[in-house]
Amino acid sequence: MKSKSRNFYLIPYVIWIALFVVMPILLVLYYSFFDIDGQLTFDNYKKFFTPVYLKMTFSSFWYAFLITMFTLLVAYPISYLLTKTKHKQLLLLLIILPSWINLLLKAYAFIGIFGTYGAANSFLEVIGIGTKQILFTDFSFIFVSVYIFLPFMILPIFNALDELNPSLVDASNDLGASKWITFKRVIFPLTIDGVKSGCQIVFIPALSLFMLTRLIAGNRVITLGTAIEQHFLVTQDWGMGATIAVFLIIAMVLIMILTGKRKRGIL
Amino acid sequence: MKQLIRALLAVLIVSFVLIFIVFRLNSSQGYTSGNTLTIFNWGDYIDEELIKQFEDETGIKVIYETFDSNEAMLTKIEQGGTAYDIAVPSEYIIDKMIQEDLLLPIDHSKLPNFQYLDSRFLDLPFDHGNKYSIPYFWGTVGILYNTKILGDRELTSWNDLWDPAFKNQILLVDSAREVLGMSLNSLGYSLNDKNKDHLQEAKEKIDALTPNIKAIVGDENRLLLQNEEAAIGLVWSGTAQEIMWENENVEYVIPKEGSNLWFDNMVIPKTAKNVEAAHQFINFMLDPEVAAQNTDYVGYSTPNKEALKYMDEEVVNDERFYPDEEMTSKLEVYENLGKRMLAHYNDLFLEFKMHTK
Numbered sequence: 275m276k277s278k279s280r281n282f283y284l285i286p287y288v289i290w291i292a293l294f295v296v297m298p299i300l301l302v303l304y305y306s307f308f309d310i311d312g313q314l315t316f317d318n319y320k321k322f323f324t325p326v327y328l329k330m331t332f333s334s335f336w337y338a339f340l341i342t343m344f345t346l347l348v349a350y351p352i353s354y355l356l357t358k359t360k361h362k363q364l365l366l367l368l369i370i371l372p373s374w375i376n377l378l379l380k381a382y383a384f385i386g387i388f389g390t391y392g393a394a395n396s397f398l399e400v401i402g403i404g405t406k407q408i409l410f411t412d413f414s415f416i417f418v419s420v421y422i423f424l425p426f427m428i429l430p431i432f433n434a435l436d437e438l439n440p441s442l443v444d445a446s447n448d449l450g451a452s453k454w455i456t457f458k459r460v461i462f463p464l465t466i467d468g469v470k471s472g473c474q475i476v477f478i479p480a481l482s483l484f485m486l487t488r489l490i491a492g493n494r495v496i497t498l499g500t501a502i503e504q505h506f507l508v509t510q511d512w513g514m515g516a517t518i519a520v521f522l523i524i525a526m527v528l529i530m531i532l533t534g535k536r537k538r539g540i541l
Numbered sequence: 542m543k544q545l546i547r548a549l550l551a552v553l554i555v556s557f558v559l560i561f562i563v564f565r566l567n568s569s570q571g572y573t574s575g576n577t578l579t580i581f582n583w584g585d586y587i588d589e590e591l592i593k594q595f596e597d598e599t600g601i602k603v604i605y606e607t608f609d610s611n612e613a614m615l616t617k618i619e620q621g622g623t624a625y626d627i628a629v630p631s632e633y634i635i636d637k638m639i640q641e642d643l644l645l646p647i648d649h650s651k652l653p654n655f656q657y658l659d660s661r662f663l664d665l666p667f668d669h670g671n672k673y674s675i676p677y678f679w680g681t682v683g684i685l686y687n688t689k690i691l692g693d694r695e696l697t698s699w700n701d702l703w704d705p706a707f708k709n710q711i712l713l714v715d716s717a718r719e720v721l722g723m724s725l726n727s728l729g730y731s732l733n734d735k736n737k738d739h740l741q742e743a744k745e746k747i748d749a750l751t752p753n754i755k756a757i758v759g760d761e762n763r764l765l766l767q768n769e770e771a772a773i774g775l776v777w778s779g780t781a782q783e784i785m786w787e788n789e790n791v792e793y794v795i796p797k798e799g800s801n802l803w804f805d806n807m808v809i810p811k812t813a814k815n816v817e818a819a820h821q822f823i824n825f826m827l828d829p830e831v832a833a834q835n836t837d838y839v840g841y842s843t844p845n846k847e848a849l850k851y852m853d854e855e856v857v858n859d860e861r862f863y864p865d866e867e868m869t870s871k872l873e874v875y876e877n878l879g880k881r882m883l884a885h886y887n888d889l890f891l892e893f894k895m896h897t898k
Contacts, residue, residue: 279542310880326892385761390770407709409770410756492756493715496894508612508717509887510880 299523305516310509318517327501331521334497338480341419345476346469348420349427354461356428357435366432373425381489384418385409388490410492418490419480427472434468435461470533478526498522578818579604581614581625583805584760586678588838595825601818609760610716618643618810626813627822632804633718635674636667636877644673645809651820654827657847662804665874674806675823678841680778681864681872682719682801689790690772699727699796702773703750710772711750712765713757717883717890718875719801720747720757723775726798733876737885744889748896757894766791777803778862782840793861795868802872804844 309315321327352369356362372380387393388409395405408414438461446456462469484499493500498518505515580592584607592603606623608614611634618628618638630638638644649655649671658676668674686696690710696702702711702723713720722732724743734740755771766774767787776784781793807826809819825831833851836843842862843849849857857863864872878886 310884326888326895329895385765389765389768391768407755488715488757488759489761492712492758493894494756496891500894501891504887504891507610507616509884510612510616511884511887 302516302519302523305512306520308513310511310513315513318513321514322517322521327518330496330498330501333495334481334499335525337416337419337483337495337497338477340416341423341480342473342477344416344420345423345427346473349424349431349472350469352424353428353431353435356432357438362432362436366428369428370425372421377422378485378489380422381418381486384414384421384490388414409490410494412491412495415486415491415495418486419483422486423476423480426475430468430471430475431465432468434465438464474529474533477529481525482522576600577602577604578815578822579606579624579626580822581606581608581618581623581628581810583607583629584609586629586805586839588835591826591831591835594831595822598825599818599821601815601821603822618812621812624812624814625810626815626819628808628810629677629805630808631875632665632667632674632806633875633877635806635808638808638810639668639673640877643811645811645813645816646672647675647809647823648820652824652827654824654829657827657829657832657845659844659846661869662844665804666876667804667874668806674808675827676844677805677807677826678779678836678839679802679804679844680841680862681795682722682775682777682803683781683793683795683861685766685774685776685781685784685791685793687766687769687772687788687791690769696773696792696794697797699723699798701796702727702753703746705752707753707773709753709755711753712755712762712771712774714762714775714777715757715759717886719775720893721886721890722801723747724750726796726800729798732801732873733878735878735882740885740889744893747893751896779839779841782862786840795861795864795872797871799871799873802869802874804874805841 306318307314307316309317356365356369359365389395390405390407390409392409394408399405442460442464443456446460451459481497482499482502483497484503487493487495487497487500498521502515502518502522505511505518578601580603582605586607587605592605595601596603606625608617611631614628614630615634615638617623618625619641635644652675655675662676662679663671684696684699684702686694694706718732721740721743724747725732725734725739728739728743728746730736730739730743734743756765758765762774762776763780763784765771766776767784769788769790776793778793778795781791784791785793807823809816813819826835827845829845829847830851832843832845832848836845836848836852843852860868
């Protein structure tokens with residue numbers, strides 16, 4: 275009776291997973307085998323391996339890599355400093371606050387800030403560098419993406435650093451390790467799990483960003499996300515859109531495996 | 542088990558109470574079935590006061606939703622999640638919607654105001670005899686340029702855009718047919734060209750334009766051009782008009798090689814629930830005074846001949862927005878290219894976007 279009722283309670287979760295996790299993936303896979311006229315075909319997969327899509331895949335990965343790297347470079351020191359401050363929870367909240375604002379709103383704000391007559395250029399004018407084109411460049415695209423993803427990177431790293439046993443750092447100091455060695459040999463390896471999950475949370479969505487590529491990069495950066503949007507909404511070539519999505523899913527699974535958590539014996 | 546049943550009952554009761562509240566709220570605002578009209582239109586494409594006026598005159602409650610591309614609209618209507626009574630698609634999509642049997646025929650006997658429409662804009666290839674669609678606005682695609690930034694330089698031709706002097710100055714729209722069309726026009730080909738060699742040539746020609754392109758954007762182009770973020774833009778005439786209202790330094794031109802003539806038309810989707818109200822609304826919008834007021838607000842060109850009498854003479858005589866017969870004859874309406882050809886256009890456009898500086 276007990277195990278029966280337990281199975282009974284499982285039903286909603288099984289239905290949920292079947293409907294909203296398994297079904298969509300199967301549907302994406304299913305659609306990827308149909309061409310624009312609804313004929314069964316492998317052409318979509320062949321088409322994916324043409325220079326246009328390979329180049330697009332490469333540039334998606336390249337930009338996602340840059341975004342993740344810069345986000346990490348900014349997030350790690352911030353998280354580290356945060357753990358050293360008195361009101362760390364309050365400061366953490368302040369850093370996370372911007373993620374409560376809608377992404378599009380932030381993107382539109384950056385169009386204003388980075389514009390020819392925007393705040394950023396006024397500043398450059400004042401310090402004597404003069405007006406530069408900032409909007410619609412790689413720089414603005416990566417800057418805005420890093421800004422948007424930053425809270426997602428900070429949270430796991432902050433948690434990892436916060437849980438770090440301070441006596442390990444003290445021990446390292448006592449045994450004569452320099453600050454750099456302590457960081458390299460003790461702090462960083464112990465927080466690597468936080469870094470890994472932060473990178474996952476940033477890299478995977480960064481791979482298929484699409485609104486920012488138009489709003490901030492003016493379609494000068496084309497990612498797989500842009501292509502999926504176009505195939506589904508404009509061309510109505512659901513097959514090709516689904517094929518790209520299949521490759522994205524494969525890429526994400528690979529990334530999850532590569533950066534997956536391994537149990538560690540310390541602590 | 543007993544607890545579970547009790548919890549289930551509680552959920553059911555709460556749901557029923559909520560349904561009842563929603564129903565009461567809806568009816569207190571007039572949203573009862575049979576008394577509403579759901580309109581699916583482009584963003585910022587109607588004078589909202591007219592909706593109110595229509596509601597006051599007829600007692601029909603209007604639910605107004607917007608879309609930002611024909612394709613997104615079509616996808617939503619095909620899925621049929623919401624029953625739209627009126628939609629306002631562009632002409633080439635209407636052809637497709639008729640073929641896919643997504644539209645209801647319009648009963649002309651219920652539209653006494655139909656007579657006010659200019660015959661130039663009726664009975665066009667995408668819908669002979671206007672069986673399914675009634676023109677709402679029309680316009681052209683052209684070049685908007687800023688005389689403050691460019692000085693005395695006057696643009697008259699599509700080919701002017703390729704001038705190296707305009708490095709990093711052009712904003713294009715993120716739409717395959719407009720961008721490829723510009724190139725096709727500049728080469729002297731038809732906007733509906735299906736010859737793959739011509740299309741390849743057109744694609745290579747826009748690749749060569751890359752150094753001059755600042756960005757390929759969507760509706761943001763209005764704000765960007767208005768703020769003089771770029772000197773030149775490929776725009777629809779209505780967007781041009783809106784920018785001209787805000788910024789006196791800009792000029793709009795329909796290039797001499799010809800361009801696209803587009804229509805947005807009112808149609809009744811097959812899923813419509815209130816066909817009677819839909820006809821009432823279409824007739825209301827065709828009323829010359831209403832059409833004039835709407836045109837004043839939206840800024841696109843009205844196909845309503847009578848409405849011109851209620852409008853500012855300066856606007857009506859403006860050749861940029863109401864071109865003469867000679868210019869109109871050079872304008873081409875987009876035809877439905879078919880799924881495969883449209884996909885080819887979009888593939889070429891995607892390749893062009895991938896072509897980096």
